[in-house]
Amino acid sequence: MAGDDLARRFPAVRFYNPALVEVQEDVAIGARTRVGTFTLIHAGARIGADCTIGSHCNIHRAVLGDRVVIQTGCHITRGVVIEDDAFVGPGVITLNDKLQGGALAFPRIGRGARVGGGSIILPGVVVGAGAVVGAGSVVTRDVPGGAVVLGSPARTRHRQPTPQE
Numbered sequence: 024m025a026g027d028d029l030a031r032r033f034p035a036v037r038f039y040n041p042a043l044v045e046v047q048e049d050v051a052i053g054a055r056t057r058v059g060t061f062t063l064i065h066a067g068a069r070i071g072a073d074c075t076i077g078s079h080c081n082i083h084r085a086v087l088g089d090r091v092v093i094q095t096g097c098h099i100t101r102g103v104v105i106e107d108d109a110f111v112g113p114g115v116i117t118l119n120d121k122l123q124g125g126a127l128a129f130p131r132i133g134r135g136a137r138v139g140g141g142s143i144i145l146p147g148v149v150v151g152a153g154a155v156v157g158a159g160s161v162v163t164r165d166v167p168g169g170a171v172v173l174g175s176p177a178r179t180r181h182r183q184p185t186p187q188e
Contacts, residue, residue: 039078053089065101077113094140102129109133112140112158121146133168142177 029041035054038044046052046064053072058064060078067084070076074087077095085099088107093099096114103117109132119127128147132138136150139158150156154166157173157180166172171181 059095071107088134100130102127103131104129105132106134106136106152108135110137112138112142114141115139115144116142117144119146136166139173 029038029044029046032046033052036052037057039058040060043060044058044062047066049066050064050068052070053074055072056070056074056076058076059080062076062078062080063082065083068082069086071087071089071091073089074091076082076093077097079096080093080099082099083101085101085103085105087105088109090108091105092110094111094113097111098116100117100119102119105111111132115138117130119129121128130144130146130148132150133152133154135152136154138144138150138156139160141159142156143161144150145163148162149165150162151166151168151170153169155171156162156166156177160173160177161175162172163176166177170179172179
């Protein structure tokens, strides 16, 4: 049974409904992480400790740090890196294909960044540490650390120093 297999493979992870979750081979999930129903975690994904992954998510060969929150209905494409303490709102989509003959560019969401629900992060875009992306934004270029961006395309509305500055 699928649920028994997940419990054996990931004893320190809580699956809300293990019979309705697919975790492919070669996946690492840290302790105390919680995974919602109807979520698919593809081969090669690396998920840190104390994360929350909502229901109806599709997480490809991505790397998530510790204490990352991925809300319901997100598509986290291959190659994406989401650093520690980041928050990704419901329905966020990340893209990695520039549609230029197979050239891929992987988005990165920095430490402590917040991405509002329904946003789209285009290929190769870096959302800096502590940045905030307003809900429904289309992020077409890099977001500086501490910036607040919103709109389509997303534009900077405010910038505050990050804790590292």
